[in-house]
Amino acid sequence: MPVAAPVLVLTDPYDITADHVVDELNRRGHPVFRCDPGEFPARLSVTARFDRGWAGRLRLPGTSVALDEIGCACYRRPSTFELSGDLGEHERRWARREARRGLGGLLAALPRWLNHPFAIAAAEYKPVQLELAARAGLVVPTPIITNDAADARAFVSSVESAIYKPLAGGVLGEAGEHKLTYTNRVTVDEIDDSVAATAHLFQSWVQKQHEIRLTVVDATMFAIRIDAESAAAHQDWRSDYPSLRYRVVEIPHGVRTSVATLMDALRLRFAAIDFVVDHDGQWTFLEVNPNGQWAWLENATGAPIASAIAETPTGEQR
Amino acid sequence: MTPTNAVDPLFDADTLIPLGAAFLRAEPCAAAPSVIRPFGMRYAVVPRHVEAVQLSSLRYDTDRQVCIDSAGTPAFGRHTDGPTSTRTSDGHGGMDSDTDHRED
Numbered sequence: 578m579p580v581a582a583p584v585l586v587l588t589d590p591y592d593i594t595a596d597h598v599v600d601e602l603n604r605r606g607h608p609v610f611r612c613d614p615g616e617f618p619a620r621l622s623v624t625a626r627f628d629r630g631w632a633g634r635l636r637l638p639g640t641s642v643a644l645d646e647i648g649c650a651c652y653r654r655p656s657t658f659e660l661s662g663d664l665g666e667h668e669r670r671w672a673r674r675e676a677r678r679g680l681g682g683l684l685a686a687l688p689r690w691l692n693h694p695f696a697i698a699a700a701e702y703k704p705v706q707l708e709l710a711a712r713a714g715l716v717v718p719t720p721i722i723t724n725d726a727a728d729a730r731a732f733v734s735s736v737e738s739a740i741y742k743p744l745a746g747g748v749l750g751e752a753g754e755h756k757l758t759y760t761n762r763v764t765v766d767e768i769d770d771s772v773a774a775t776a777h778l779f780q781s782w783v784q785k786q787h788e789i790r791l792t793v794v795d796a797t798m799f800a801i802r803i804d805a806e807s808a809a810a811h812q813d814w815r816s817d818y819p820s821l822r823y824r825v826v827e828i829p830h831g832v833r834t835s836v837a838t839l840m841d842a843l844r845l846r847f848a849a850i851d852f853v854v855d856h857d858g859q860w861t862f863l864e865v866n867p868n869g870q871w872a873w874l875e876n877a878t879g880a881p882i883a884s885a886i887a888e889t890p891t892g893e894q895r
Numbered sequence: 896m897t898p899t900n901a902v903d904p905l906f907d908a909d910t911l912i913p914l915g916a917a918f919l920r921a922e923p924c925a926a927a928p929s930v931i932r933p934f935g936m937r938y939a940v941v942p943r944h945v946e947a948v949q950l951s952s953l954r955y956d957t958d959r960q961v962c963i964d965s966a967g968t969p970a971f972g973r974h975t976d977g978p979t980s981t982r983t984s985d986g987h988g989g990m991d992s993d994t995d996h997r998e999d
Contacts, residue, residue: 590955591962596971599960611960639957741935749939751928756939774933809943818944872971 582648583608584890585635587684589615589656594872598651601887610635610642615656617680625683633683649689649890652697653868691794691889692867696844700867703744703778706843707862713838714831715862719781726772729779733765738782740812759813783861785853788814791828792871793840793848794885798833801874802826802854823877832860843867847886 584602586609588595595611602609612621612635625633625644632645658676660669685695692700700706704722711717721732722744733739740760747758762782788803805811807820814821828836832852840848849869852860875882928936953970956963962970 586960591950591953591970593962593971596961596969600969600971603959603961609960637957741938743935747935747939749936751939754941757942758935758939761938769934771932771934771937774931775935777933777935816943 581607582646582890583610583642585609585642585647585650585684585687586611586653587614587650587655588653589613592654594870595651595653597872597875597883598886601883602890605887607887607890610640610647612637613656614680614684615658617658617676619659619661621680623680623683631683631686644683644687647687647689649691650684650687651691651886651890652694689890691846691886692848693844697867700843700845700848700865701745703864706865709842710835710839710862710865713842714835715839716859717862718783721779722776723779724773724776726768726770729768729772729777730765732779733763733768736781739763740780740782742778742780744776744778757815759816762812783853784855785811785861786856787854789826789852789854789860790869790871790874791832791836791850791852792869792874792880792882793836793845793850794882795846795889796837797885797888798828798836799871799874799880799882799885800826800828801878801880823874825878825880829858829860839865846889 584607586595586599588611590613599609599611614621616637617623620637622636623633624636625631630645632643634641634643658673660672660676664672681694685693690696707717707720719736721728723729723732739762741763742760743758749756749758763779788805790801790803792799792801802824803814804822805814805817805820806822807817810817810820836850839850840846843865845865845867847867849866849871851863851866853863854860871882874880953962953964955961956967959969964970
């Protein structure tokens with residue numbers, strides 16, 4: 578019986594979402610090598626030589642994995658590199674760049690990923706997502722990206738209702754606090770010249786009955802309906818988790834086909850995709866989260882997402 | 896979609912391979928907001944529902960390769976939703992904190 582190729586899980590030690598997948602792989606007896614690239618070079622070390630392909634080992638104290646034996650790599654949430662405190666800031670910048678290109682380059686050369694970090698980085702761009710989603714046949718809201726306040730006002734005036742949403746996730750750390758920027762309804766009167774300071778995304782507000790988070794793992798899709806029971810959650814469900822209710826629903830055939838096309842276009846094998854559904858049952862695409870969260874949905878509904886993810890690299894061995 | 900031009904300002908190499916970057920996370924910054932800020936930043940708020948997770952009560956099990964509590968129970972079995980705020984000793988008499996938002 579052939580030995581299964583190990584799955585490489587790249588994430589920090591406290592990534593509880595990754596724990597679900599690692600536990601599932603453990604349950605199946607499938608070898609896993611989990612490491613945080615952020616532990617390089619303090620605890621994690623690497624040596625690789627090239628001979629028709631990269632061969633070498635990633636090593637942690639007491640364990641290691643052969644690069645050329647890795648069956649599939651899963652990219653989650655690596656932390657920052659642990660560089661020597663003896664280095665000055667100038668030296669740290671240099672060392673960090675070299676670590677990223679060296680260790681990062683060796684990892685990027687691995688042949689099978691869920692998802693490849695290059696694909697994740699490219700898919701994070703919302704304008705790209707909207708373009709490819711529309712080309713794939715999905716219904717998308719009407720957006721505008723501008724740093725021109727007059728154009729922003731004209732757009733907001735032209736639609737029944739408009740929202741502002743950040744282009745890059747909206748996580749902000751300032752004054753010692755972590756802040757999030759949710760989707761917000763905006764009016765013409767609110768828009769001022771501060772729009773000129775950078776790019777802003779405004780979008781038509783889609784009247785909705787409920788929302789969907791569609792988790793895609795290759796050809797397997799889990800659609801979880803999210804019903805919001807507060808005004809804040811109705812605007813952006815992330816703002817009020819305790820008011821949310823979840824259940825698994827069917828996916829319309831046309832949406833399923835278009836999502837598969839979109840995933841191919843984005844070169845993704847995994848994604849958490851958000852939709853709104855109106856009172857007529859029309860699904861409208863909002864965004865793709867190429868490294869999105871899903872564990873709380875599995876906990877809430879029992880949808881076997883971790884099992885589907887674990888099945889992907891183990892299934893490739895057969 | 897994978898860019899190949901290393902000087903493309905939209906896709907620098909650090910973005911392409913975000914290994915080791917604080918990817919999709921924001922570290923808390925002591926700086927106060929400036930007087931003039933981009934329009935969208937006015938909507939940034941502190942999340943209302945933050946579940947505190949004491950990392951000092953958890954440890955990483957190097958055999959099982961998952962995070963467990965003092966009883967050996969995997970931490971994910973207790974995971975709820977919403978952003979989490981973690982506080983743990985920094986080993987020098989102080990406390991480090993980190994918040995992981997399920998922003999995506």
